[in-house]
Amino acid sequence: MIKKVKLKLLRSIQNKQLNVFLLFLFLAFVILIFSKLSKSYTNTMEFRIEKINVPEEKVILDNSDSILNITIKAYGFKWLDFYFSRPKIRVDFSKDVFEGSSKFVWTKSNSRRLSITTFAKNVEIIDIFPDTLEFNYDVNLVKKIPVEINTNITFIPGFDIFNGFSITPDSVKVIGPKDIVGAIDYIETETLVLEDVKKNIDKTIKLKLPKNGNIRFSDQSIHLKARVERFTEGSLKIPISIINVPTELRIKYFPKEVTVMFYTSLEHFKSVEPSDFKVVCDYGKIGEEQSFFVPELVGTSQFVKSVRINNQHIEFIILK
Structure with missing residues (x-):
């Protein structure tokens, strides 16, 4: 009985020693991490461009520059922040660029404004590559394009529509580069499927719009109505x-x-x-x-x- 009590006491002491050791090991690791993050580091990161205040009559083409490689000097805590939420570089087309022949140009000389608007005071910009960004643009074409509806509708025997469908709007205003907008002849709707219809039709249908960030559409959907008669x-x-x-x-x-x-x-x-x-x-x-x-x-x-x-x-x- 006495031997069992001694054995339990010995194990308890050993477990407490192990826990104290692990606690000190964890504290040492935390101190090391804080020590590392408190130091200043220089590194190069890739930042994507966010274009703001682009003139409405202009559209930036997909072949434009969209990335800056920036060499930054910052504390480890800031680098950790960049790792989890890398900021985008905002280029304000009302302030940061000048207009050339069919393109807007951003230069490295705007880096001071960049450091003020994007980075904290304790972040130092060492270098930027490339030192010039070119944003090719095209003049927008405004064109009204007819809407073509897609339907798959069946009626209960003895019911139908006589005067066809009424759609509002019957055309969509498209704004974008001439070469893209000029090639669009019509805009289709998603297919409206209705079965055993005997009442008037009154539905909103989404448009199947081309997925192109360079063009804008006045409407995303159309309203379709029809009078159903015997x-x-x-x-x-x-x-x-x-x-x-x-x-x-x-x-x-x-x-x-x-x-x-x-x-x-x-x-x-x-x-x-x-x-x-x-x-x-x-x-x-x-x-x-x-x-x-x-x-x-x-x-x-x-x-x-x-x-x-x-x-x-x-x-x-x-x-x-």
Whole structure:
């Protein structure tokens, strides 16, 4: 029993000694780190350029300079700060540059202002490379470009839209370099997918805009509206006219009229008249030894959305 107590006491003393040793080791490490960080170091770092106050009528091209290598003398604490959050170098186009031929130019002579606006007082700029930055620019072109909508819409049977879609805006103002904006002919929307529609459509759709930082767009989306109505089918008997028959020939044909099927809204159904349609058979389009015409619809009603002719063959004989 006495031996066990002695053994426990010995282990306790040893553990306390180990803990004290680890504590002193940690304190020594912290003191060493603080000692290192308190010293001044000189090193070169790469900084990206942040362009501000660029004139609106100019656009900076992608092939412009965008990096400065700066040799800095600073305390270790500051270098640690740079490691975790490397600042960007701001170039103010209203103060820091002068305009040349198709480019803005920044020179090393602005390093004093750079040290004031970007770095703390205890940071010394030793050198900057390159000593000149050139920002190529182009004059903006302003162009209105039409919007093309993409839809995948299905309606419940008996419902449809008659007057099509209304989109606002129907065009987008694009501002950017001439060579880029001039190549854009239209802007597409993302695809609007709707199923079993029977109510009016009123949706906002995003535009599929080119990913190019050199161009700006007046709108990011468009508003699409459509009136959904009840629809029905109807049919009318329309007489046939034969055209382009040589004067020396007489044609006998059958039937004399065809059935025209049309699809329209209930609102417009009573406005559809037989006189709105015109069906012809063109003698000039028949082939050799062909004994029938193919009727063509050359006139239709403004009140129908779609129309078709039921009869596809009109038999005929030539009388001499």
